[in-house]
Amino acid sequence: MLQKMRISGGARLVGTIDISGSKNLTLPAMMASLLTDHPLSLSNVPRLADVVSAIELLDYLGVNSSWSGDGSLVLRCNNLKTTEAPYDFVRKMRASVLALGPLVSRFGRASVSLPGGCAIGARGIDLHIKAMQQLGAEVTIENGYINASAPNGLVGCDINFPVSSVTGTENALMAAVLARGTSRILNAAMEPEVVEFANLLNVMGANITGHGTPIITIEGVESLHGASFEIMPDRIEAGTYAIATVATNGSVLLRGCVPDHLSSFLETLKSAGGVYDPVDDGILVYRRQDEIEPVSICTAQYPGYPTDLQAQYMTLMTIANGASSITENIFENRFMHAPELCRMGANITINGRTATVIGVPELSGAQVMATDLRASVSLVIAGLIAGGETVVNRLYHLDRGYENIEGKLNNCGADMERLKA
Ligand code: EPU
Numbered sequence: 575m576l577q578k579m580r581i582s583g584g585a586r587l588v589g590t591i592d593i594s595g596s597k598n599l600t601l602p603a604m605m606a607s608l609l610t611d612h613p614l615s616l617s618n619v620p621r622l623a624d625v626v627s628a629i630e631l632l633d634y635l636g637v638n639s640s641w642s643g644d645g646s647l648v649l650r651c652n653n654l655k656t657t658e659a660p661y662d663f664v665r666k667m668r669a670s671v672l673a674l675g676p677l678v679s680r681f682g683r684a685s686v687s688l689p690g691g692c693a694i695g696a697r698g699i700d701l702h703i704k705a706m707q708q709l710g711a712e713v714t715i716e717n718g719y720i721n722a723s724a725p726n727g728l729v730g731c732d733i734n735f736p737v738s739s740v741t742g743t744e745n746a747l748m749a750a751v752l753a754r755g756t757s758r759i760l761n762a763a764m765e766p767e768v769v770e771f772a773n774l775l776n777v778m779g780a781n782i783t784g785h786g787t788p789i790i791t792i793e794g795v796e797s798l799h800g801a802s803f804e805i806m807p808d809r810i811e812a813g814t815y816a817i818a819t820v821a822t823n824g825s826v827l828l829r830g831c832v833p834d835h836l837s838s839f840l841e842t843l844k845s846a847g848g849v850y851d852p853v854d855d856g857i858l859v860y861r862r863q864d865e866i867e868p869v870s871i872c873t874a875q876y877p878g879y880p881t882d883l884q885a886q887y888m889t890l891m892t893i894a895n896g897a898s899s900i901t902e903n904i905f906e907n908r909f910m911h912a913p914e915l916c917r918m919g920a921n922i923t924i925n926g927r928t929a930t931v932i933g934v935p936e937l938s939g940a941q942v943m944a945t946d947l948r949a950s951v952s953l954v955i956a957g958l959i960a961g962g963e964t965v966v967n968r969l970y971h972l973d974r975g976y977e978n979i980e981g982k983l984n985n986c987g988a989d990m991e992r993l994k995a
Pocket residue numbers: 598601669695696697698699700701702703737738739740741742763881882904905906947948975
């Protein structure tokens with residue numbers, strides 16, 4: 575059922591928000607269940623549309639899933655039905671390509687649909703394919719599918735990423751853990767999700783070192799075993815609510831937020847007039863001063879400013895006390911929120927990869943259209959600070975990555991309501 579969100583602007587967010595488990599750790603962690611016969615139990619899994627999509631793909635492949643009494647997601651792959659991940663799954667959720675590495679390494683073959691167009695940019699899959707080839711898989715592209723085969727198993731090697739890739743590194747890790755001999759991933763992604771994912775694989779019996787640095791070393795092992803693992807809090811969800819708090823001049827305890835995962839973002843937020851006080855169980859965020867300072871950013875791989883917090887930050891800059899520039903270095907088409915923000919009264923001009931935002935005194939509510947996950951939430955934040963009523967259409971994007979967003983924000987004083995579209 576199509577839904578939209580009505581937001582009445584003007585409320586300050588005050589209270590506590592519990593940060594859910596990380597989406598971008600949960601998705602690869604779920605795919606790691608393909609690497610073993612034994613159950614993998616994941617706790618603190620967020621209830622998100624993308625998690626449902628991943629369960630559906632795994633179910634199609636033959637992985638049994640159930641929610642245990644304590645809320646953990648238990649996955650077991652002891653009866654694989656197929657090594658094909660069809661178009662319908664991959665089209666819906668690009669992270670489905672994470673089935674490639676584990677299927678090839680454990681079962682010697684995989685057929686994964688090419689993801690095709692993606693709203694935020696071309697997002698090639700070439701690096702994933704090259705990693706499989708370097709590990710000895712034969713790869714052909716036919717009828718829109720990547721067909722990889724390694725009947726005699728994969729062989730450890732150096733995998734060199736010309737561009738660091740989060741899911742590319744995760745796919746390479748899953749392929750290399752069961753390969754014969756030693757592999758090294760060079761120019762590996764260093765995002766906290768990748769580090770924690772390598773930790774999960776080690777708990778499952780892998781032998782990985784160097785994660786968190788650009789060179790990860792993997793000693794292949796015969797097999798992996800089951801594990802119980804807790805998904806860490808979602809740093810992007812935390813950063814999103816931190817921006818919403820500063821934008822509304824509120825004061826919110828983000829319970830579970832790990833500030834170390836967000837250093838570059840939090841420093842930026844501080845320069846823009848926010849405050850974050852580390853407390854026992856998270857961070858307390860509020861505004862230091864009346865006005866938001868214009869502070870320019872360039873997105874970058876970790877530990878730089880995260881692309882997944884660019885759209886939300888642009889909303890904050892729309893009400894800053896001057897001009898700032900926002901340069902998007904990771905994805906070439908990730909400014910689709912800008913024209914929608916302009917419809918709400920923002921002053922933004924885009925020139926290639928850089929947006930110039932000139933702060934205005936206030937935004938005004940409007941009907942807007944969400945185009946991807948982070949763009950949608952940037953419009954929700956805009957709705958919170960705008961005068962009058964905002965309606966964000968195409969809400970399904972939001973539900974891919976934000977668990978119970980209206981519950982969490984209404985609990986802090988927002989006035990939001992989900993409506994039938
Ligand atoms: N790239 C290639 N070829 C490839 C793979 C990537 O050219 O084979 C390029 C991309 O086009 C991009 C750059 O490499 O320019 C980095 O992309 P990356 O591969 O790191 O992105 P990803 O792994 O597809 C993950 C997150 C994204 C997040 C990016 C960057 C998951 C499931 N997704 O995507 O999350 O934006 O890393 O940090 O982990 C989101 O949550 O909203 C989201 C889009």
